[in-house]
Amino acid sequence: MSILRPERPTLDDLKPELADMERRLFLRGSLSLGALTMLTGCNLVSGNSVDKALMAMSRWNDKAQAWLFDPNKLAQTYTRADITTPFPFNAFYREAKAPVVDGATYRLEVSGLVADRKAWTIGELRALPQESQITRHICVEGWSAVGEWSGVRFSTFLDRIGADTRARYVGFKCADGYYSSIDMATARHPQTILALDFGDDPLPRKYGYPMKLRVPTKLGFKNPKHIGALFVTNDNPGGYWEDQGYNWFSGS
Amino acid sequence: MSGDASPKSRKRRAIHPSIVRLTHWINAAAMIVMVMSGWQIYNAAPIFDFKFPAWMTLGGWLAGAIAWHFAAMWVLAINLLVYLAYGLFSGHFRRDLLPITPAGVWRDVKAALAFRLPHALGHYNAVQRLLYAGVIALMVLAIASGLAIWKPVQFQTLVWLMGGFDIARVVHFFAMAGIVGFFVVHILLVMIVPKTLAPMIVGGTAPDAEATP
Numbered sequence: 001m002s003i004l005r006p007e008r009p010t011l012d013d014l015k016p017e018l019a020d021m022e023r024r025l026f027l028r029g030s031l032s033l034g035a036l037t038m039l040t041g042c043n044l045v046s047g048n049s050v051d052k053a054l055m056a057m058s059r060w061n062d063k064a065q066a067w068l069f070d071p072n073k074l075a076q077t078y079t080r081a082d083i084t085t086p087f088p089f090n091a092f093y094r095e096a097k098a099p100v101v102d103g104a105t106y107r108l109e110v111s112g113l114v115a116d117r118k119a120w121t122i123g124e125l126r127a128l129p130q131e132s133q134i135t136r137h138i139c140v141e142g143w144s145a146v147g148e149w150s151g152v153r154f155s156t157f158l159d160r161i162g163a164d165t166r167a168r169y170v171g172f173k174c175a176d177g178y179y180s181s182i183d184m185a186t187a188r189h190p191q192t193i194l195a196l197d198f199g200d201d202p203l204p205r206k207y208g209y210p211m212k213l214r215v216p217t218k219l220g221f222k223n224p225k226h227i228g229a230l231f232v233t234n235d236n237p238g239g240y241w242e243d244q245g246y247n248w249f250s251g252s
Numbered sequence: 253m254s255g256d257a258s259p260k261s262r263k264r265r266a267i268h269p270s271i272v273r274l275t276h277w278i279n280a281a282a283m284i285v286m287v288m289s290g291w292q293i294y295n296a297a298p299i300f301d302f303k304f305p306a307w308m309t310l311g312g313w314l315a316g317a318i319a320w321h322f323a324a325m326w327v328l329a330i331n332l333l334v335y336l337a338y339g340l341f342s343g344h345f346r347r348d349l350l351p352i353t354p355a356g357v358w359r360d361v362k363a364a365l366a367f368r369l370p371h372a373l374g375h376y377n378a379v380q381r382l383l384y385a386g387v388i389a390l391m392v393l394a395i396a397s398g399l400a401i402w403k404p405v406q407f408q409t410l411v412w413l414m415g416g417f418d419i420a421r422v423v424h425f426f427a428m429a430g431i432v433g434f435f436v437v438h439i440l441l442v443m444i445v446p447k448t449l450a451p452m453i454v455g456g457t458a459p460d461a462e463a464t465p
Contacts (some may be wrong), residue, residue: 054316057323068406074407128394138404144417178329217389217405244317246332251404 029234055069058247065249071185075216075252078134084145087137087198088121088219089206092240099226103210105204112171112231115162122210125196128152128160133191135216137223138252140241149195149214150205155188163232171237172213175226180239182215184238186251191216193225265459267374267451272344273400275335275450282331283431284393285310285324299425312357329395336388352381371445374458387434394427411446 014098089095095131108120132150140233157164186192195214196203203209208225221241231237242248259321268276288310296314311317341343361368363380371377376384382409400410400420416422442449450456 034422046420052322057326058319061322065403068403068408073405073408076411136404138417140318141294142299142401145297177283194255245319248319252403 016026016138022181038158039219054058055158055245058138058245061247062249064249066183066185067187069217069251070157071189073217078136078146080134080148082146083134083148083199087147087207088143090139091225092178095206097176098205100105100174100205101209101226101228103164106210106228108211108227110161110231111229112233113164113167114232116160118161122196125194126158128156130196131193132197133193133214133216135191135214137216139220139222140250141247148199149193149212150197151195151211151214153190153195154192154194154213155190157194158187158232167232168234169232169236171231172224172227173229173231173234175228178224178226178240179237180222181248182213182218183249185187186215186217189217217252219245219252222250232243265374266455266456268455269342269344271334271338272453273455274451275331275338278327278331279335282324283435284322284326287428287432288393289317289320289324293321293366294425299421315450325395326396328391330397332391348376349381349385352378352385357382371448373448373451373456383434383437387431387438390427392423394431397421397424397427400424448459 047066080247091092091100091170092097103122107123108125109119110117127150129152130150131153132147132148134148136144137147138144163170165184168184169181170184173179182192192213192215195212196210197206198204198207203212208227212225213223213227222239236248238248239246242250263334274375288308289353291304292309292311293314295309309317337347360369360378364377369377369379396410397414397420399407400414401424404411404417411417411420414423
């Protein structure tokens with residue numbers, strides 16, 4: 001069973017042998033010395049009850065955040081003078097390990113609850129109306145940096161592919177093995193874009209070439225880079241960090 | 253405290269009403285979880301040139317600490333709201349925390365430093381009033397700055413009030429530091445005047461009008 005969503009079997013299918021290891025790692029984490037001092041009297045032998053209670057609260061926090069989310073409220077925007085240089089590189093691997101994607105053969109695959117499953121080239125994405133934003137990228141760790149991204153408004157793209165906008169989630173799969181997902185309300189937020197440019201140039205490799213999701217209303221790890229496929233679904237697809245215990249909604 | 257069960261003594265008010273005792277201990281537990289998990293979160297991207305030792309933190313790693321922090325925050329906030337509502341509507345604040353005057357604080361600080369400040373159970377001296385009102389204000393500040401960091405888009409007015417996202421993190425840090433400072437002083441004072449501990453657990457009965465010397 002997964003530590004994040006024990007009632008959903010999909011994650012078991014994804015990584016059956018990892019799930020148990022992850023849970024044990026997470027437990028070892030939550031049962032630090034501090035936790036031991038705090039929880040004298042609780043069942044620490046299994047520790048599962050603590051873990052389950054924390055994850056239940058995290059799911060409650062998903063709901064509370066979805067309720068707090070105002071689809072019309074815009075993230076603060078900045079001027080070019082506010083841009084952080086150099087913009088920090090961040091991933092679950094070192095910068096040198098960032099994937100190399102061939103733009104010429106690149107295709108964005110589209111699947112799930114959509115009318116048109118045609119794959120998209122970079123040129124086709126660039127042919128759609130483009131818009132820019134200078135917004136603050138906030139990492140779950142606490143640091144933040146201001147950057148400028150340009151690309152296709154995601155709601156425009158969802159309309160083009162005939163996405164079922166009553167569906168609950170949009171999932172993303174990336175060239176580096178990363179994956180994540182967001183709620184439909186956030187997907188349709190006016191500042192959620194499929195970013196193709198960083199500053200005046202095409203998105204460099206370290207920032208997610210050829211395309212990343214830019215969502216200023218979510219924490220940084222909900223902004224997947226090097227997106228190769230996206231799909232619309234009613235089953236929560238989870239995410240690389242989310243499945244290890246990070247809060248799924250993680251909205252700003 | 254007292255085995256006297258005469259009707260007269262039963263009419264005496266408790267030193268600490270049950271709701272104050274309950275919210276006090278819930279708050280203590282929630283605050284310890286918030287501070288220790290907060291230290292772990294701080295360590296992921298330190299604001300200053302130091303980290304908290306791992307043994308002082310809760311959660312083991314960032315995801316675990318965040319899970320603790322955002323679970324305990326509900327307990328902390330709801331408990332504080334219950335306490336504030338009680339304090340405002342029961343007259344507890346008006347009766348026991350106010351007034352806080354500079355002259356009164358100055359007088360009692362001097363007396364306390366000379367170890368000549370009498371401690372009357374069921375009656376807060378000016379130093380206590382200042383400390384308790386101060387820590388309540390710090391908790392409100394910690395929650396406001398925490399909300400600004402947690403939801404900088406949805407609560408952008410709070411972010412603006414704090415002077416921006418990065419300053420909100422610093423405000424959150426110093427609100428924590430103030431609360432921890434209060435905690436240290438609070439524990440020290442309880443150790444100096446240990447008779448104050450039992451009433452916060454079992455309630456106790458306040459002595460009649462005459463003050464304990």
